[in-house]
Amino acid sequence: MSQLLHLVFGGRVKDPMGLDFVDPSNLDVVGIFPDYASAEKAWRGAAQRTVDDAEMKYVVVHLHRLMEPTL
Numbered sequence: 001m002s003q004l005l006h007l008v009f010g011g012r013v014k015d016p017m018g019l020d021f022v023d024p025s026n027l028d029v030v031g032i033f034p035d036y037a038s039a040e041k042a043w044r045g046a047a048q049r050t051v052d053d054a055e056m057k058y059v060v061v062h063l064h065r066l067m068e069p070t071l
Contacts, residue, residue, distance in 0.1 A: 004064040006034075008029075008030035008059070010050070011024070012055045013056070039060045040060065046058045
């Protein structure tokens with residue numbers, strides 16, 4: 001079984017309800033994590049730092065689903 005890698009990143013979005021980033025070349029890449037629990041912890045920390053800015057959004061991407069869609 002492969003690692004269940006997760007990517008956490010964020011940036012300014014055009015609409016707080018969506019995921020269209022204003023400047024994809026200027027995203028804040030928090031990191032790649034070996035499991036969802038550690039990715040969620042990093043996501044919460046990043047999101048808390050920008051909680052007062054409605055145009056900033058952080059997400060967790062399940063990289064393992066992109067690498068092996070059958071998992």
